[in-house]
Amino acid sequence: MLELQGVSKTFGELQVLRGIDLHLRQGTVSGLIGPNGSGKTTLVNIITGVYPPDSGRVLLDGKDISRASADQITRLGVSRSFQNVRIFNRMSVLDNVIAALIGHDKAGLTTLLGRAKRTGDPKVTTARQALKTVGLLEQRNLSASELPLPLRRRLEIARALACDPKVLVLDEPAGGMTPAETASISELIRSRIAPGRTCIVIEHKMDLISHVCQHLCVLNHGEKIAEGDPRSVVSQPEVIEAYLGRV
Amino acid sequence: MPNDYLLTVISNIGMISLIALSAYLLLISGEISFGQQAYFGISAYAGAIATTLWGWPLWLALLFGSSLAALAAGFVGLLTLRISGLYFSIATLAFAEMVRLSLFKLTYQIEIDGELIGPNGAEGFGEIRWIFDNDVSVLEYTLLIYGILLLVLFFLVLIERSRLGMIFRMLGQDPLLTRVQGLNPVRYKVTAAILAGFIAGLGGTLYAHSFTYIEPQIFNMMLGVHALAYGLIGGLGTVLGPLIGVAIDIGFLESVRVIQGYRMVVFGGLVALMLIFMPRGIFDEKRVYWLKSIARRWFRA
Amino acid sequence: MTDFLQNCIDGVMFGSGYALLALGFTLVFGVMKRLNLSFGPSIMLGAYAGTWVYLNFSQNALLIVLVTVITTVAVGIYVERLCFWAVRRDAAIASMVSSFAIWMQLEEVAMHLLPERTYPFPTFFTSTVIDIGPFFVRSEHISMFLLTLVLLALLHLFLFRTRPGLALRAVSDNPLASTYMGINSSNIFFLAFAVVSVLGGLAGFLILSADSQVTPFFGLWATFKGLIAMMLGGMGSLTGAILGGLLLGVVEANAFWYGGPLIRDISAYLLLFIMLIVRPGGLVGQRIVTQQQAAYERV
Ligand SMILES: Nc1ncnc2c1ncn2[C@@H]1O[C@H](COP(=O)(O)OP(=O)(O)O)[C@@H](O)[C@H]1O
Numbered sequence: 001m002l003e004l005q006g007v008s009k010t011f012g013e014l015q016v017l018r019g020i021d022l023h024l025r026q027g028t029v030s031g032l033i034g035p036n037g038s039g040k041t042t043l044v045n046i047i048t049g050v051y052p053p054d055s056g057r058v059l060l061d062g063k064d065i066s067r068a069s070a071d072q073i074t075r076l077g078v079s080r081s082f083q084n085v086r087i088f089n090r091m092s093v094l095d096n097v098i099a100a101l102i103g104h105d106k107a108g109l110t111t112l113l114g115r116a117k118r119t120g121d122p123k124v125t126t127a128r129q130a131l132k133t134v135g136l137l138e139q140r141n142l143s144a145s146e147l148p149l150p151l152r153r154r155l156e157i158a159r160a161l162a163c164d165p166k167v168l169v170l171d172e173p174a175g176g177m178t179p180a181e182t183a184s185i186s187e188l189i190r191s192r193i194a195p196g197r198t199c200i201v202i203e204h205k206m207d208l209i210s211h212v213c214q215h216l217c218v219l220n221h222g223e224k225i226a227e228g229d230p231r232s233v234v235s236q237p238e239v240i241e242a243y244l245g246r247v
Numbered sequence: 248m249p250n251d252y253l254l255t256v257i258s259n260i261g262m263i264s265l266i267a268l269s270a271y272l273l274l275i276s277g278e279i280s281f282g283q284q285a286y287f288g289i290s291a292y293a294g295a296i297a298t299t300l301w302g303w304p305l306w307l308a309l310l311f312g313s314s315l316a317a318l319a320a321g322f323v324g325l326l327t328l329r330i331s332g333l334y335f336s337i338a339t340l341a342f343a344e345m346v347r348l349s350l351f352k353l354t355y356q357i358e359i360d361g362e363l364i365g366p367n368g369a370e371g372f373g374e375i376r377w378i379f380d381n382d383v384s385v386l387e388y389t390l391l392i393y394g395i396l397l398l399v400l401f402f403l404v405l406i407e408r409s410r411l412g413m414i415f416r417m418l419g420q421d422p423l424l425t426r427v428q429g430l431n432p433v434r435y436k437v438t439a440a441i442l443a444g445f446i447a448g449l450g451g452t453l454y455a456h457s458f459t460y461i462e463p464q465i466f467n468m469m470l471g472v473h474a475l476a477y478g479l480i481g482g483l484g485t486v487l488g489p490l491i492g493v494a495i496d497i498g499f500l501e502s503v504r505v506i507q508g509y510r511m512v513v514f515g516g517l518v519a520l521m522l523i524f525m526p527r528g529i530f531d532e533k534r535v536y537w538l539k540s541i542a543r544r545w546f547r548a
Numbered sequence: 549m550t551d552f553l554q555n556c557i558d559g560v561m562f563g564s565g566y567a568l569l570a571l572g573f574t575l576v577f578g579v580m581k582r583l584n585l586s587f588g589p590s591i592m593l594g595a596y597a598g599t600w601v602y603l604n605f606s607q608n609a610l611l612i613v614l615v616t617v618i619t620t621v622a623v624g625i626y627v628e629r630l631c632f633w634a635v636r637r638d639a640a641i642a643s644m645v646s647s648f649a650i651w652m653q654l655e656e657v658a659m660h661l662l663p664e665r666t667y668p669f670p671t672f673f674t675s676t677v678i679d680i681g682p683f684f685v686r687s688e689h690i691s692m693f694l695l696t697l698v699l700l701a702l703l704h705l706f707l708f709r710t711r712p713g714l715a716l717r718a719v720s721d722n723p724l725a726s727t728y729m730g731i732n733s734s735n736i737f738f739l740a741f742a743v744v745s746v747l748g749g750l751a752g753f754l755i756l757s758a759d760s761q762v763t764p765f766f767g768l769w770a771t772f773k774g775l776i777a778m779m780l781g782g783m784g785s786l787t788g789a790i791l792g793g794l795l796l797g798v799v800e801a802n803a804f805w806y807g808g809p810l811i812r813d814i815s816a817y818l819l820l821f822i823m824l825i826v827r828p829g830g831l832v833g834q835r836i837v838t839q840q841q842a843a844y845e846r847v
C-alpha cells in the first residue's frame with residue numbers, strides 16, 4: 001500500500017523530518033501523533049506531493065511517487081484534509097464536493113466543456129452520498145463559507161471521501177472542536193469512514209486516536225520514536241515523556 | 248445625426264464589453280491583469296491590416312487578429328506561470344506597455360489607389376475602409392458587434408456551467424486546494440489566458456473597423472484598467488457583471504450632463520467605493536446564487 | 549567606450565531621481581505589502597498646485613516647495629484612507645486596483661486646475677555644462693544628485709535614529725510581532741504614507757525643477773519610473789530601491805543614446821518584465837517574495 005522510506009525534509013536551517021520510515025497496511029487506520037511542530041503536517045504534505053522530500057522515497061502500491069506533483073498523486077488515489085481548513089468559500093457545499101470529483105474526470109475537451117452538474121450525473125449522486133455519510137446533506141445548498149468550523153471539517157472529509165481514495169489522510173479532523181463534537185466525529189470516522197479503507201489520522205486527542213486507530217506512530221522533533229499497537233505505544237516511557245507527559 | 252451618435256455609443260458599449268469580458272475571465276480565475284489592452288491592440292492592428300492591406304474578408308480578419316492576440320496571451324500566460332498577485336498584475340502591465348510602445352515603431356505601408364496606406368508609427372493607421380467599401384451601415388455594423396458579443400456570451404455561459412468554468416472558479420479561490428483536487432493549474436491558467444486574449448482580440452478588430460482609425464495611444468493602460476473595473480463594478484458572479492459595469496460607465500455616466508468633465512472623478516471614486524463595500528461587485532457570487540434560488544422557487548410556484 | 553561611460557554618468561544622475569521615487573514605493577510596500585499606484589499622480593497634483601501658485605501668486609521658491617509638499621501629503625492621506633485603510637486587511641490587490649482608480653481622479657482634478665499641455669515649472673538651478681576630463685555633466689543634474697543624497701541621508705536618519713522610524717521598520721519586518729510589541733500598525737501605515745508623500749513631493753519638485761516644465765504625463769512617468777526602479781531593486785528593500793533606480797537610469801541612458809526615446813522606454817519595461825519573470829524579488833528582495841510565497845503555501 002503506502003510506504004515511506006527514509007523521508008527527510010529541511011526548511012532553511014530547520015530539519016523537520018529525519019529519515020522517516022512508515023508502512024501503512026491495507027484497510028487499516030494508522031494514527032500519527034506527536035507534539036506541535038514535530039513534523040506531522042509536513043509528512044502529510046510530502047505524501048500528498050505538496051512538497052517534494054529532500055531525500056527518501058514515498059511508494060504507493062510499490063510505485064515511487066515522491067517526485068510526482070500534488071495533482072498526479074491525488075489522481076493516483078491519495079486524498080487529504082487540511083489542518084487549517086481549506087474549502088472553496090464561494091461555492092455551495094455540494095459544489096465543493098463536486099469540485100473534488102471533477103479532478104478525477106478524464107481531461108478531454110468534451111469533458112471539460114460538458115456541464116459540470118447535469119441532472120442525473122453520477123457525480124451529483126456520488127457527492128450527495130458523501131455528504132450524507134458525513135451528515136451534511138441538509139446543508140448542501142448553503143454557501144460553504146456559512147458553515148461553522150466542525151461542519152467545515154466534515155465537508156473536507158466528504159470531499160476527500162467522495163473520490164473513493166485508496167489512501168485517506170486526515171490532518172487533525174477534530175482540531176478546534178469541543179469534546180462532544182470530537183466524540184461525534186470520532187464515531188463518524190470509526191463507523192462510516194474507516195471500515196475497509198486505508199487511512200492516516202493525525203490527532204492530538206487520545207480518545208479519538210484510541211477509538212479509531214489500529215496502529216500508531218509517534219513523531220518527535222522529526223523522528224519516529226515509537227510505532228505499533230496503540231495501547232502498547234502509549235505506555236512506552238519515551239512517548240510519555242515526549243508527548244503525553246506534557247499534556 | 249443624433250441617431251448615429253446613439254448607435255455609436257451602443258456599438259462602443261458592445262466592443263468595450265468584449266475587453267471587459269476578457270478581463271473578467273481572468274478575474275474569476277484569480278488573476279488581475281492590467282494588460283488586456285495589449286491583446287485588444289494587437290488584434291486591432293492585425294485585423295485592420297488583414298482587411299485593408301491584404302484585402303481579406305472581415306470574418307477571416309477577425310479570426311486572424313483574435314488568434315494572434317490569443318497566441319500572444321498564451322505566450323505571456325506561460326511566461327508568467329510562476330508569479331501571481333501583484334507581480335502578475337505588474338508583469339502584464341509591463342507587457343502591455345511594451346506592446347503599445349512597439350506599435351509606435353510599427354510601419355508597414357502599401358500603396359493602394361495611389362495612396363500609402365497602413366500603420367505608420369505614431370501617425371496611426373487610418374483609412375480602414377472595410378465598412379465603406381462594403382457599404383455597411385452603422386446600424387448593420389452595430390448588429391454585427393452585438394451578434395459577436397452574443398456568441399461570446401453564449402460561449403462564456405457554456406463555460407460557466409462546464410467543468411472548465413468550475414475549475415476556473417476553483418483556481419480563483421485557492422490554487423493550492425485546486426491542485427490537491429487532482430487538477431494541474433498550469434494547464435487551466437494558460438487556457439484562461441488564451442481564451443481571454445481571444446475575446447479581447449475580437450473586440451480589437453471590431454473596434455478598428457468601427458472607428459476606421461487607430462493609433463498606439465488608444466491601447467494605453469487606462470483602457471485595461473477600465474476593462475478590469477467594469478467586472479469589479481458589475482460583479483464577478485455572472486458573465487453579465489462586466490456588461491453591467493460597461494453600461495453604468497459608458498451608458499450612464501457618459502450621458503449624465505452634470506458630471507461632464509468630472510467623469511473620471513466619479514468613475515474612479517465609484518470603483519474605490521465598490522472595492523470597499525462590495526469587493527466582488529454588485530452581482531457577486533453570493534447575490535447571484537441568492538437570485539438564482541429565488542428564481543427557481545418562483546419558477547416552481 | 550567614452551560614450552558608454554558618459555551615458556553611465558548621465559544614468560546615475562537621472563537614476564538618483566528614480567531612486568527617490570522608488571523609495572516612496574518601497575517604504576509603503578515594506579510596511580503594508582501593498583502597491584500605491586497613485587503615488588506618481590499625487591506628486592503631480594502637488595506639483596500642479598505648486599505651479600498654480602507660481603503662475604498666479606508668487607515666485608517665492610520656499611512657498612512653492614511648501615505648497616507642492618503639503619498638497620502631495622494631503623493627497624497621499626486621502627489615498628491612504630480610501631484605498632488602504634478602508635480596504636480589507638487581506639485584500640492587497642484590491643488596494644492596488646483602488647489606487648489605480650484614484651489615479652484617474654487625480655489626473656482629472658489636475659487637468660481642471662491647469663488645463664494646458666505644458667506649464668513652466670520654477671527653476672532654481674542655474675544651468676551650465678561642467679567638463680570633467682572627457683566627460684561633461686549638467687550643473688542642474690549635479691544639484692539634483694546632491695540634493696537627492698541629502699534627502700537620502702535625512703531619510704536614513706529618520707528610519708534609523710528616531711522612534712517612529714524604528715516602529716516603521718519593525719512593522720515592515722514583522723507586522724504581527726510589532727502588534728504584540730504594542731505598535732499600532734494603523735498609525736504606522738498613516739505615518740508611512742505621510743513620510744512617503746513628503747519625500748515624493750520633494751522628489752517631484754527636484755525633478756521638475758531640473759526639467760523646468762511640468763506636463764500631465766508626469767504622474768504616469770513618476771509612478772512608472774518609481775515602480776520599475778523599486779521592482780528591479782527588490783520590493784520593500786531600501787538598498788534595492790537605490791540600486792534599482794541607478795540601474796534603471798544607466799540602462800535608460802544607454803538605450804536612449806543608442807536607440808532613441810522609444811527604445812529607452814521599451815527597454816525599461818522589458819527589463820521589468822524579465823526581472824519579474826526570472827526573479828520576482830528583484831536584485832536584493834528575493835527574501836520577501838519567498839516569505840510571502842511560504843506564508844501563502846503553508847498548509
Ligand atoms: N513551509 C514551511 N516553511 C518553513 N517552515 C515550515 C514550513 N512548514 C512547516 N514548517 C516548520 O516545520 C515544523 C513542523 O511543522 P508541522 O509539520 O506543521 O508540525 P505539526 O503538524 O507536527 O504541528 C515547524 O517548526 C514549522 O514551523
Ligand SMILES: [Mg+2]
Nearest residue numbers: 040041042083
Ligand atoms: Mg500540523
